[in-house]
Structure formats: C-alpha cells, structure tokens
Amino acid sequence: MLFTVKDVSDFLANKPFIDTVIVPLVQIDLSEDGIKQSSSASDYLLNLTNFIEHQFKGRIMLMPPITYLKGVDQSGAMLLFEQKLKEAGFKHVFFMTSDHSLTALQQTHTVVWLPSIPLESMDATVKNKILEDQLAQVIPVFSAKWSQA
Amino acid sequence: MSNNRVSRRQFLNYTLTGVGGFMAAGMLMPMVRFAIDPVLQSKGAGDFVPTDQKVAELTETPVKVNFSFEQVDAWYKSDVTAMAWVYKEGDKVVALSPVCKHLGCTVGWEGDKNHPDEFFCACHAGRYHKNGENIPGTPPLGPLDEFEVEEKDGLLLIGPVRPNTLVKK
Ligand code: FES
Numbered sequence: 001m002l003f004t005v006k007d008v009s010d011f012l013a014n015k016p017f018i019d020t021v022i023v024p025l026v027q028i029d030l031s032e033d034g035i036k037q038s039s040s041a042s043d044y045l046l047n048l049t050n051f052i053e054h055q056f057k058g059r060i061m062l063m064p065p066i067t068y069l070k071g072v073d074q075s076g077a078m079l080l081f082e083q084k085l086k087e088a089g090f091k092h093v094f095f096m097t098s099d100h101s102l103t104a105l106q107q108t109h110t111v112v113w114l115p116s117i118p119l120e121s122m123d124a125t126v127k128n129k130i131l132e133d134q135l136a137q138v139i140p141v142f143s144a145k146w147s148q149a
Numbered sequence: 150m151s152n153n154r155v156s157r158r159q160f161l162n163y164t165l166t167g168v169g170g171f172m173a174a175g176m177l178m179p180m181v182r183f184a185i186d187p188v189l190q191s192k193g194a195g196d197f198v199p200t201d202q203k204v205a206e207l208t209e210t211p212v213k214v215n216f217s218f219e220q221v222d223a224w225y226k227s228d229v230t231a232m233a234w235v236y237k238e239g240d241k242v243v244a245l246s247p248v249c250k251h252l253g254c255t256v257g258w259e260g261d262k263n264h265p266d267e268f269f270c271a272c273h274a275g276r277y278h279k280n281g282e283n284i285p286g287t288p289p290l291g292p293l294d295e296f297e298v299e300e301k302d303g304l305l306l307i308g309p310v311r312p313n314t315l316v317k318k
Contacts, residue, residue, distance in 0.1 A: 056255075059273065
C-alpha cells in the first residue's frame, strides 16, 4: 500500500492484514562532492522500496521517506516514528536506508541497510533485474520477522 | 482570357460558397469525428505490448514474462514494468496476472514447498490452482485475472487484462 487516500482506505478496511510498514530513510548530502552520490542513493532507495511495495502490496504500507541532512542524528525521530506507527496498528516497522551509519541503531530498530547501486546508468531491463535481485535479498529479512509473530 | 470574365455577381457567389463551405465543414467535422471517434482513436492502454518471450519455448510450467508500457498519470509519464505468468495448455498460451485477488500482492509459482503445482501468495498464504482458480479456505475471493495474448514473429505479445476465462464455475 502506498500512502495515498485510496490505499489508506484499503488499509483501514483491512487492518489486520496490513501489519507491516516500511519507512525509507534518505540522507541528503549537499556538499559539492557528495550531492551527486546522494541523489543517486536516494533514487535507488526510492525505486527499491517502491518495487518492494509492489510485490507485497497487500501486507506492506510504504511511508513517504524521511529525509535528513548528513550528520544530523535521526535516533530520536526514528524512535518516535516507530512508536506512533505501532500505536496506529502496525506490528512490524522496517527502516530502509543506504546510509551505513544508521546500522548503529539496529539494537533498537529493524534497520535494513542496502548499499546503493547507481541505477541511472542502466536501461529498464537491467534496472529491473537489479531490483529483482535486491528484492530477493530482503525477502528473507521480511519472512524472518513475519514468522516470528 | 477575356471571354472568361468573372462578373461581380459570380465572384461574390464563388467566394460566399467557398466561405460557407468552410464554415459548414468547420461545424460538421467535430460532429463527424465525435460520431466515429472510437474508430479514429489512437490506441493507448488497450494495446498489445511485445515481450522477449519466444512462444516456441513455452512449456506447461509457468514462467515469468516481463513487459513494459508507458503509463501517464496526470503530467507524469513513466515506463511501467509488469509481469505475467505464462504457460502452455496444449497449444493454447495462457498468461495469468500475478496480482493476488486478496489485497494485491504478487503471487509466485510454487512459492510454497508444501503446495506444489499451485500459485502462492506470500502475504497471507493465498493459494490458486494452475488455471488461476482460488483455493477455498485461503484469503483470495476470486480467480487470478488473465491477459489476452497474441503471437507475432514467434514472439509473445501481451494484451489487455480480463477476468479469468479458464475457471469453470
Ligand atoms: S494479498 Fe494475497 S493472500 Fe492476501
């Protein structure tokens, strides 16, 4: 499900089934030599999370991304967000990012870290193949969480 | 040249018929267009889109076939990649939509070891027979949709989606 009126209505009507939420965390680096890489990573993460949403539409709600400036601590925001999402009825909260520094928060959150791949240089078929491969990598993370419950 | 002099009256006649004709055409054209529009309309979503899949290589085991088309959402144009589960039933090519009829996840062929020869939806363990028929007792309430198919130069074309025609009720 996407965070759109139509999908959110579906969510409200089927709450017990849609028990998982993905929050993409996108780091913005505006420095001269970081901005390009930052845009590429952001593009990759949003593509991938959309792809995952498409595969698991009936069980996962994809939130609009949290964007933050490089070096600004996210732990407080993430804690609050996770708490509110759980209150709203989601059982599993996945944060997905290509910012490696966030893996430090894996004690308190489920942070899925995916090193970014430059999709901009690829044609549609290759891009799709890459996304499928990446999806195959994250599926076990999801199934592990789902089978715990 | 001088025998063919155009009189003032004739001149006016010609010009007025000309202008009147244009005006009439201007009024009629949209009406005619409107009447036969469906015929003239350039096709959009209803098109058959090409795939890389050779029809001769299809077997009785469903395989993923990707295809992409352009989608316009307000001002935003994007290339959407979609997928179908395609297999042969005798000589007939069957292409099923992978969109689960419960809440829309993507189903997989033999996605669950305990249920061979079935489509499986990992989201809430929805199950379907090979022809797309949903298995009672699992969440989906209807059969998987079907794509129209065509063959061109040995390659598979995927057409519009329609309700499943294989499941006999
Ligand atoms: S979305 Fe397929 S079983 Fe629920």
